[in-house]
Amino acid sequence: MTYALLRKVGPMLLGGGLALATAATARAEELRIGFLAPTTGIFAAVGKDMVDGFQMYLDEMKNNLSGAQVKLIVEDEQAKPDVAVTKAKKLILQDHVHMIVGGLLASTGYALAPVSTSEKTLYISPVAAADDLTQRDLSKYPYFIRTGWTSSQPSHPFGQWACDQGYKKIVAIGADYAFGYEVIGGFQKAFEDCGGKVIQKIWPPIGTKDFGPYIPTIKQDADAIFTLMVGPMSLQFPKQLAASGNKKPVIGGGTSYDEFVLPSMGDEVIGHVSALMYSAALENPKNEAFVKAYRAKYNKVPSYYSETNYTTGEWINEVMKKTGGKWPGAEEFIKIMQGMKLDTIRGPVSMDDMRNPIQNIYIKKVEKKKMFGYDKAELWNTVIKTYPNVSQFGTYDKAAFLKQPVYSRDFPPCKFCE
Amino acid sequence: MTSRLKIAIVIAAIAALAIVVPFTSSFVILLATRALAFSILVMSLDILLGFAGLASLGQAAYLGVGAYMTAILATRYQFGLGYDFWLVVVLGMLLGAALAALFGLLAIRATGVYFLMITLALGQCVWGLAYRWNSLTGGDNGINLGVRPKFGIDLADQVTFFYVVLCFFALSLFAMYVLVRSPFGRSLAGIRERELRMKILGYNTWLHKYIAFVIAGAFGGLSGVLWAHTAGIISPVNVELTTSVDALLMAVLGGAGTLVGGVIGAFIVVALREYLSTLVPWWQYVLGAVYVLTIFYLPSGLMGLPERIRRHGGALGKREKLSAAPS
Numbered sequence: 135m136t137y138a139l140l141r142k143v144g145p146m147l148l149g150g151g152l153a154l155a156t157a158a159t160a161r162a163e164e165l166r167i168g169f170l171a172p173t174t175g176i177f178a179a180v181g182k183d184m185v186d187g188f189q190m191y192l193d194e195m196k197n198n199l200s201g202a203q204v205k206l207i208v209e210d211e212q213a214k215p216d217v218a219v220t221k222a223k224k225l226i227l228q229d230h231v232h233m234i235v236g237g238l239l240a241s242t243g244y245a246l247a248p249v250s251t252s253e254k255t256l257y258i259s260p261v262a263a264a265d266d267l268t269q270r271d272l273s274k275y276p277y278f279i280r281t282g283w284t285s286s287q288p289s290h291p292f293g294q295w296a297c298d299q300g301y302k303k304i305v306a307i308g309a310d311y312a313f314g315y316e317v318i319g320g321f322q323k324a325f326e327d328c329g330g331k332v333i334q335k336i337w338p339p340i341g342t343k344d345f346g347p348y349i350p351t352i353k354q355d356a357d358a359i360f361t362l363m364v365g366p367m368s369l370q371f372p373k374q375l376a377a378s379g380n381k382k383p384v385i386g387g388g389t390s391y392d393e394f395v396l397p398s399m400g401d402e403v404i405g406h407v408s409a410l411m412y413s414a415a416l417e418n419p420k421n422e423a424f425v426k427a428y429r430a431k432y433n434k435v436p437s438y439y440s441e442t443n444y445t446t447g448e449w450i451n452e453v454m455k456k457t458g459g460k461w462p463g464a465e466e467f468i469k470i471m472q473g474m475k476l477d478t479i480r481g482p483v484s485m486d487d488m489r490n491p492i493q494n495i496y497i498k499k500v501e502k503k504k505m506f507g508y509d510k511a512e513l514w515n516t517v518i519k520t521y522p523n524v525s526q527f528g529t530y531d532k533a534a535f536l537k538q539p540v541y542s543r544d545f546p547p548c549k550f551c552e
Numbered sequence: 553m554t555s556r557l558k559i560a561i562v563i564a565a566i567a568a569l570a571i572v573v574p575f576t577s578s579f580v581i582l583l584a585t586r587a588l589a590f591s592i593l594v595m596s597l598d599i600l601l602g603f604a605g606l607a608s609l610g611q612a613a614y615l616g617v618g619a620y621m622t623a624i625l626a627t628r629y630q631f632g633l634g635y636d637f638w639l640v641v642v643l644g645m646l647l648g649a650a651l652a653a654l655f656g657l658l659a660i661r662a663t664g665v666y667f668l669m670i671t672l673a674l675g676q677c678v679w680g681l682a683y684r685w686n687s688l689t690g691g692d693n694g695i696n697l698g699v700r701p702k703f704g705i706d707l708a709d710q711v712t713f714f715y716v717v718l719c720f721f722a723l724s725l726f727a728m729y730v731l732v733r734s735p736f737g738r739s740l741a742g743i744r745e746r747e748l749r750m751k752i753l754g755y756n757t758w759l760h761k762y763i764a765f766v767i768a769g770a771f772g773g774l775s776g777v778l779w780a781h782t783a784g785i786i787s788p789v790n791v792e793l794t795t796s797v798d799a800l801l802m803a804v805l806g807g808a809g810t811l812v813g814g815v816i817g818a819f820i821v822v823a824l825r826e827y828l829s830t831l832v833p834w835w836q837y838v839l840g841a842v843y844v845l846t847i848f849y850l851p852s853g854l855m856g857l858p859e860r861i862r863r864h865g866g867a868l869g870k871r872e873k874l875s876a877a878p879s
Contacts, residue, residue: 209829241787311691
């Protein structure tokens with residue numbers, strides 16, 4: 135029982151000390167940023183990319199964003215929505231941060247957005263891509279803005295691209311959760327709207343390690359296979375697919391071939407095509423410099439997780455530049471951000487009126503080659519086609535798009551499945 | 553230690569919590585509320601583990617149904633946000649009990665590792681429902697509760713809510729304490745020690761275990777209702793195996809068969825996982841070390857610490873006497 139008491143009093147003393155410390159150093163130009171990423175658990179490696187990307191931008195700016203001295207506080211959200219909420223509250227209530235940045239999983243994004251509303255604190259999401267946060271649920275979250283993407287954003291042009299390749303029938307296989315539904319749903323809608331048919335949808339559970347039971351069920355009359363894998367699934371699936379003697383073209387969502395997993399992949403993925411708003415193989419001077427600096431610093435190729443957080447730092451800096459280094463308040467911050475157009479590593483980016491970026495979507499093919507003067511041939515996501523300035527609604531009419539339900543396991547319905 | 557002294561210490565500790573916590577930072581209040589709400593689940597598990605000798609790996613299921621019910625009623629029907637909150641509490645306990653009554657029919661036949669496996673499977677069924685029944689549970693994204701109930705008092709206020717959870721906690725502790733001290737609780741301990749003998753003495757051991765299982769389910773449901781409002785979000789993460797294992801580890805860490813041991817375990821784990829993790833990145837090593845050291849040196853949990861110190865002291869005294877004897 136004394137233990138319980140100690141456990142209570144100890145944190146109190148520590149907490150008090152911390153509060154005093156922050157009060158003492160608080161100055162007008164201090165910008166406190168609370169950063170949430172999973173730094174432990176199975177998503178720790180992704181979390182590291184997120185933190186590294188953001189930290190790298192701050193380091194380059196010497197922690198000074200247009201006159202505001204940045205105090206970055208990183209908290210471990212453990213890839214659990216309820217822990218993320220607790221940590222966000224800690225950052226807001228105890229550290230008095232000006233904004234929360236981060237959150238990996240879509241479910242974490244859905245959990246953090248209400249916190250931003252109830253605490254009236256700015257929340258910027260660089261990664262969590264749940265569609266409805268900037269679509270049907272937007273009005274609930276006035277302090278929320280996204281610098282990343284919506285899950286279905288790259289899928290819309292990608293569906294068109296698949297039609298252009300002459301594919302008629304496609305089998306989709308993807309991780310069985312909201313992100314998977316949205317990526318595949320967006321692809322299916324676009325692909326079927328230009329005349330294609332998704333003839334089968336297979337949903338292995340997230341974290342599946344053995345695709346043996348799923349691969350043989352893939353229909354043989356398909357022209358191509360669309361995959362949406364996350365984490366370790368991305369490594370395993372192409373291996374087993376190749377081992378099964380597959381000759382069909384393989385295309386997929388961005389996370390299936392992101393640079394986060396690409397260096398660990400084998401030659402079986404050469405020729406696979408995916409779509410995302412970033413590729414480490416983008417040939418522009420800004421990206422080349424970024425890849426080289428990132429590689430020198432962290433000894434690995436930057437993934438989209440690194441890039442989007444780096445770019446988020448840039449967004450914050452650009453807003454602070456407009457305000458002369460003064461914190462403008464969450465609402466004003468969002469207003470300024472929405473009126474801006476940035477030339478980032480991933481290309482030109484602006485904000486739509488629903489606080490989601492309008493950006494280039496790149497169709498990328500995995501190739502083994504030398505890039506940026508590195509002397510070894512490696513796997514790179516070579517850009518083979520660019521769809522410029524794609525919004526989260528693609529070519530669809532916004533009002534009509536918002537009338538349809540969010541992409542799910544049952545929407546769009548699989549009309550051509552038997 | 554006499555049991556009266558023990559009770560006095562527990563009451564003093566709860567009073568100390570009630571007095572000290574509101575003056576800490578709001579983050580600490582939040583963590584204390586979380587620990588208290590989860591403690592009810594750990595104590596309910598302890599009835600099975602510590603008193604009936606049944607190690608369950610599916611206890612998160614009851615927290616899950618309680619929390620999902622609260623969230624669904626609140627978001628879809630705006631039910632349970634006023635005085636009807638009390639009705640939700642009752643419904644949560646009934647739902648937990650009903651689920652346990654169903655699962656108990658399957659699980660109670662088994663003992664030991666088989667009981668462990670059946671409860672694990674049943675717990676995963678509930679997780680599967682939470683994960684896959686998208687239209688009801690929101691699937692992977694879970695359900696956000698917008699607001700906390702308001703009836704005369706406003707539970708959105710952190711301190712008020714902390715006191716409400718503390719009251720529920722104290723009442724649950726009291727109720728479970730009475731339960732395990734009753735003849736019924738004694739017969740559970742008898743079953744734990746030697747079921748055959750209890751059978752021969754004429755006890756219907758299956759029924760005893762079944763009732764204990766249902767009661768544990770009811771308290772699990774209660775902790776779920778409180779958890780939903782504490783966290784403000786319920787998602788399959790709260791129902792998965794890890795949550796059940798957490799509860800089991802907390803009970804063992806504090807000391808199974810003591811009720812309050814589980815509470816201490818819950819506070820320590822929450823403090824390490826959610827408070828220490830804001831201070832240092834290597835908090836997981838501390839948590840791991842605490843588990844390993846407890847199992848190595850305190851097999852009866854942290855609650856066995858005073859006993860061990862006393863026995864250790866006693867042994868020393870004896871040795872001194874022995875060495876003194878020849879001279």
